Amino acid sequence: MTVAAQPMAAPGRGAVAPLAGGVALGDGLLGRWQRRNRETTIPHGIERLETEGNLDNLRRLIGESDAPFRGLVFADSDVHKTLEAVAWELGHGEDARLRAFYEEAVALLARVQDDDGYLDSAFQRADREKERWSDLTTGHELYCAGHLIQASIAAKRALDDDRLLAIATRVADLIVRRFGGSAAEGYPGHPEVEYALVELFRLTGRREYLDVARAFVDRRGAGWLGRGGFGSSYYQDDTPVRETAIMRGHAVRALYLNSGVADVYLETGDESLLSALRAQWDDMVTRRSYLTGGTGSRHKDEAFGDAYELPSERAYAETCAGIAAMHWAWRMYVATGELSYGDFFETALYNVVADGISEDGAAFFYSNPLQLRPDHVSGQQESAARRLDWYYCACCPPNLMRTFASIEGYLAAARGNELQLVQYTRARIEAELEGGRVALDVDTDYPLDGRVRISVIEGFPGAALALRVPAWASGHRVSVGGGAVSAELRGGALRLPAVLVAGTVIELELDMPAQVLTGNARIDAVRGAVAVRRGPIVYCLEQADNDVDIDEVEVDPARPLAAGQAATPLGPVLVATGARRAPGGALYSAWQARPEASDRPIALTLRPYATWGNGTAGAMRVWIPASTG
Amino acid sequence: MTVAAQPMAAPGRGAVAPLAGGVALGDGLLGRWQRRNRETTIPHGIERLETEGNLDNLRRLIGESDAPFRGLVFADSDVHKTLEAVAWELGHGEDARLRAFYEEAVALLARVQDDDGYLDSAFQRADREKERWSDLTTGHELYCAGHLIQASIAAKRALDDDRLLAIATRVADLIVRRFGGSAAEGYPGHPEVEYALVELFRLTGRREYLDVARAFVDRRGAGWLGRGGFGSSYYQDDTPVRETAIMRGHAVRALYLNSGVADVYLETGDESLLSALRAQWDDMVTRRSYLTGGTGSRHKDEAFGDAYELPSERAYAETCAGIAAMHWAWRMYVATGELSYGDFFETALYNVVADGISEDGAAFFYSNPLQLRPDHVSGQQESAARRLDWYYCACCPPNLMRTFASIEGYLAAARGNELQLVQYTRARIEAELEGGRVALDVDTDYPLDGRVRISVIEGFPGAALALRVPAWASGHRVSVGGGAVSAELRGGALRLPAVLVAGTVIELELDMPAQVLTGNARIDAVRGAVAVRRGPIVYCLEQADNDVDIDEVEVDPARPLAAGQAATPLGPVLVATGARRAPGGALYSAWQARPEASDRPIALTLRPYATWGNGTAGAMRVWIPASTG
Numbered sequence A, B: 001m002t003v004a005a006q007p008m009a010a011p012g013r014g015a016v017a018p019l020a021g022g023v024a025l026g027d028g029l030l031g032r033w034q035r036r037n038r039e040t041t042i043p044h045g046i047e048r049l050e051t052e053g054n055l056d057n058l059r060r061l062i063g064e065s066d067a068p069f070r071g072l073v074f075a076d077s078d079v080h081k082t083l084e085a086v087a088w089e090l091g092h093g094e095d096a097r098l099r100a101f102y103e104e105a106v107a108l109l110a111r112v113q114d115d116d117g118y119l120d121s122a123f124q125r126a127d128r129e130k131e132r133w134s135d136l137t138t139g140h141e142l143y144c145a146g147h148l149i150q151a152s153i154a155a156k157r158a159l160d161d162d163r164l165l166a167i168a169t170r171v172a173d174l175i176v177r178r179f180g181g182s183a184a185e186g187y188p189g190h191p192e193v194e195y196a197l198v199e200l201f202r203l204t205g206r207r208e209y210l211d212v213a214r215a216f217v218d219r220r221g222a223g224w225l226g227r228g229g230f231g232s233s234y235y236q237d238d239t240p241v242r243e244t245a246i247m248r249g250h251a252v253r254a255l256y257l258n259s260g261v262a263d264v265y266l267e268t269g270d271e272s273l274l275s276a277l278r279a280q281w282d283d284m285v286t287r288r289s290y291l292t293g294g295t296g297s298r299h300k301d302e303a304f305g306d307a308y309e310l311p312s313e314r315a316y317a318e319t320c321a322g323i324a325a326m327h328w329a330w331r332m333y334v335a336t337g338e339l340s341y342g343d344f345f346e347t348a349l350y351n352v353v354a355d356g357i358s359e360d361g362a363a364f365f366y367s368n369p370l371q372l373r374p375d376h377v378s379g380q381q382e383s384a385a386r387r388l389d390w391y392y393c394a395c396c397p398p399n400l401m402r403t404f405a406s407i408e409g410y411l412a413a414a415r416g417n418e419l420q421l422v423q424y425t426r427a428r429i430e431a432e433l434e435g436g437r438v439a440l441d442v443d444t445d446y447p448l449d450g451r452v453r454i455s456v457i458e459g460f461p462g463a464a465l466a467l468r469v470p471a472w473a474s475g476h477r478v479s480v481g482g483g484a485v486s487a488e489l490r491g492g493a494l495r496l497p498a499v500l501v502a503g504t505v506i507e508l509e510l511d512m513p514a515q516v517l518t519g520n521a522r523i524d525a526v527r528g529a530v531a532v533r534r535g536p537i538v539y540c541l542e543q544a545d546n547d548v549d550i551d552e553v554e555v556d557p558a559r560p561l562a563a564g565q566a567a568t569p570l571g572p573v574l575v576a577t578g579a580r581r582a583p584g585g586a587l588y589s590a591w592q593a594r595p596e597a598s599d600r601p602i603a604l605t606l607r608p609y610a611t612w613g614n615g616t617a618g619a620m621r622v623w624i625p626a627s628t629g
Helices: A028-050 A054-064 A075-092 A096-114 A141-159 A165-181 A193-204 A206-217 A251-268 A271-287 A319-336 A339-357 A396-405 B031-050 B056-060 B075-092 B095-110 B141-159 B165-178 B193-204 B207-219 B251-268 B269-288 B319-336 B341-355 B396-405
Strands: A023-025 A414-415 A420-423 A425-433 A436-442 A450-460 A464-466 A478-482 A484-486 A493-496 A504-510 A514-519 A529-534 A539-543 A563-566 A571-581 A588-590 A603-610 B023-025 B412-416 B418-421 B428-434 B436-444 B451-458 B464-468 B476-480 B483-486 B493-496 B505-510 B514-519 B531-536 B536-543 B562-568 B570-580 B588-590 B601-610
Touching: A023 A028, A028 A054, A028 A075, A028 A096, A028 A396, A028 B075, A054 A075, A054 A096, A054 B601, A075 A096, A075 A141, A075 A396, A096 A141, A096 A165, A141 A165, A141 A193, A193 A206, A193 A464, A206 A251, A251 A271, A251 A319, A271 A319, A271 B436, A319 A396, A339 A425, A339 A539, A414 A425, A420 A436, A420 B464, A464 A504, A478 A493, A493 B075, A493 B601, A529 A571, A563 A603, A588 B588, B023 B031, B031 B056, B031 B075, B031 B095, B031 B207, B031 B396, B056 B095, B075 B095, B075 B141, B095 B141, B095 B165, B141 B165, B141 B588, B165 B207, B193 B251, B207 B251, B251 B269, B251 B319, B269 B319, B319 B341, B319 B396, B341 B536, B412 B428, B418 B428, B418 B436, B464 B505, B476 B493, B562 B601
Parallel strands: A420 A464, B418 B464
Antiparallel strands: A023 A425, A414 A420, A425 A436, A436 A450, A450 A504, A464 A493, A478 A484, A478 A504, A514 A529, A514 B588, A529 A539, A539 A603, A563 A571, A571 A603, A588 B514, B023 B428, B412 B418, B428 B436, B436 B451, B451 B505, B464 B493, B476 B483, B476 B505, B514 B531, B531 B536, B536 B601, B562 B570, B570 B601
């Protein structure tokens, strides 16, 4: 089998250990997404790095281009993230186009790097706007370094290629010299390097990388970054990490930071970090996240808003924030062994993150609102009305690339002699447990279908299996060798002792009827409305699927939904019968004079949220007014 | 009596004519606001122009300060707007502090002005960032010039002082030379100068000012300003004025532009302009405005959003946009003679604009949301949680100053031999009608009370009176000399022929019970909630007035509201009985499992929206969930 993408190695103190490779996706949804990524998205991205100037920015430093510097100050990070994706994919199998990019980019970075290890084209150029390390608040040098380090780890793990690692290590060594030690000060305005450095520590065993990551975490919260336009909270620099119980500020920054904090915890065992992370996690999932797993509701500062400030129509819910939430969820799971963290991971993956890319794999949403009105007035670069084929601030597309290229790294983990399945998709999973080696074939159409069939290919006596049962499952059944077994569901996990014996077949069946959901009464934006979810898949009304104006309807929440004829990659369309037309009337009117909904029942067609916007452009809404009379 | 503030002269083609002065406020709400403005707000503002560097920016140009340039590129406009307010107030009566500022500022501007008439400290300074007229898109030079012109008109009308007018005329002449004529190109990125130039035409009779204003209107919409960060629509430069039927882009820009377009119409009679304005007005009042008269829902680009995109919690609803909407509403009334335009004017005045200033007159809101959550996360300069005593971008405070200093200019207008009363407050109103002179005393506690008593002091046979009856009035009665008269209500107006005879008393009684309102079904943000309005005054729940958590309650919309004991400057508090506690529950849950409201009835206290935030900081909401069971 191919070498599997494995972004995270087993940490020093995890409750569970990520697998050391050994997972290969089959022809399930995730496998198809990974193939689309390899065949379409990554080649598209490589082309854009050429046309948008990211590669020329590097070439000009060594006299191989006379193009002006283009893009934002963190333009290099798009190269690094693409390189990471390409490295994982070359690990899955050779490809001439991917290989050509890889070789050129690695050689280019090697030649561009300064003698002291510095590597950042925005600050190496003669016409730079600022000096190196002079503006940690907005300069993004450490952010770019983090992505370079993560790319180098992918190259090492997937290809056993040391060349990029040599470059990244010199960058990391420079960071250690510049920012390490108790006398130094400073930390990044955009967190990201923290978890890259911890992973580099895991790969190299060099403790100074962990130490400087920890220092970045420890120093943060002193207000040292300044207030900028949005205040210290934008940078999560208003309160120390250990004293913070809410999610605030720029969402991607907050979520990357928390992933880094989790990784520092996983190597230091500093419980005050885990305790702060648990409080913040609770704040996110109980007060500051969308049904889609999206986070960061505000456009202006791309920030988490107030508790329950979750507007559908202007949900910012950046694609990168969805990916960052997956990173954090995975680390919370590794830190605690609680399989239920996989729930938020899959919610984000199949909704806000999947929404970020078109069905054909070559166009992207930056923001992922839960509603688009007809005649939407955008006027902004990060259009919410249609996926664009690239962005001036192109953080999201290559982030999707590296995510799909390494998604098999998040399916399972090991705990002693127990293999834990966190995400279900068609895959072959091989793992070394404490007592020996196991290999399984997972066969399922999940998340379109709740049935998961696990065939044990190789096992040993005492090898156990744990299965995540998502909170949305309205019921579940499990059988071993054809015989139903009863296992207590605890913390979202079913534990099956000693079942991993060659030849055994374990079957899990999760009930996933379409469910009608309501929001907390404090979410003003969804009051009086309901949403539909089937398994982890959130549904929406799209205008193109419906004849009636979807902004003037209401549904009867008590009526069951039926599966429609049409299928989408994320499940069948659903049909709500007994809906009604509900006219608007005056902008504001006396309550006694409010218009009545029509008596004539109509049928509405719903589709998986992440599949909207692939056809005719038009209105969309996840939350649908509920009839109350 | 004192000379009255009169920002707008009778136009060439208005259906009605603003009065040429002759209005003096008495001790009603508007009179008290005007006194607060004179005694507190303007002196506070003058002090801030000193401490924030606005005056030093001018002084340094003539060697009288060595302070660095401070503030935004349009810092001069704060001086001009304050000067306008001071000129109106000196017209009301002398004051040593106001006079000292006025004399110093006028002398300073005279000395700073260049030989060619140019006057803008941000571009005159040696260390300027850009050359003159090189960036009309963001440079704000024409915007500042417009405010200087308006200040000079106030100085001429209120004080008969030509000094500032001489300065402003030289600026205007430079604008005519630079931008006039069919061969010239360009128009302002921030409209404002258009209506200043038309008014300068009215004052001076010099047609070239009108011509260049018209040229700015005619040229706009060609995309000449560029896309900037938010697209051409941000600047109302996406479509020509005459082809535009929706409100879009930066709200203050859009509303100042439309005021200027109305003024160009009022002098040219170009019906294609009025037709476009009518369509845009209709769009604003039926699809894109808050119950408070606030407009511009988006924070990111301070823009009108999509139709019905009217979130309460992040309503931007800038104070300046409220003022600009008053300017536009007044001009639509003057253009059409339709008194009902006064409805939106008063809605904005008593709600979004009144909210912009503290009860003590020395602190200001920039944005005026309809909801503030507990533990609000701001992180931004334009705090929505408490009024600040000044802003780095200080457009709103001096805009409030000039508004209150000239508010009597918007009470009445003349149409032939008919005097029209548009806004009701305690005042003496003297006017020259076609057939002679009239003088009235208006006695009323409006908007706290719907009774208006008009005593005719001077009149003549045939002098008529028209009275605006607001759309919110659930009933009305009018009497002349103690005898009830029946007059047809048409277009929001009651016409009383030949009643303006000395000694006659006309009494209007408008019914203003507290009303429970609902929003159009397309306003997702207020679905399932109701708001309370009494007369033109919108009410809100403020946490400090209530023991129960105001984010977990619901009211019974069918129950009448009672007046409470406490009074506020805008009316009594109101009490909603039979409300219930409605718990939140999980962030998202099955519709069948939604929590039930408590059975125990509670009472909630509401206060006029504009009075919130003057005591203990805390949560506030205009829209309150309605019980449906």
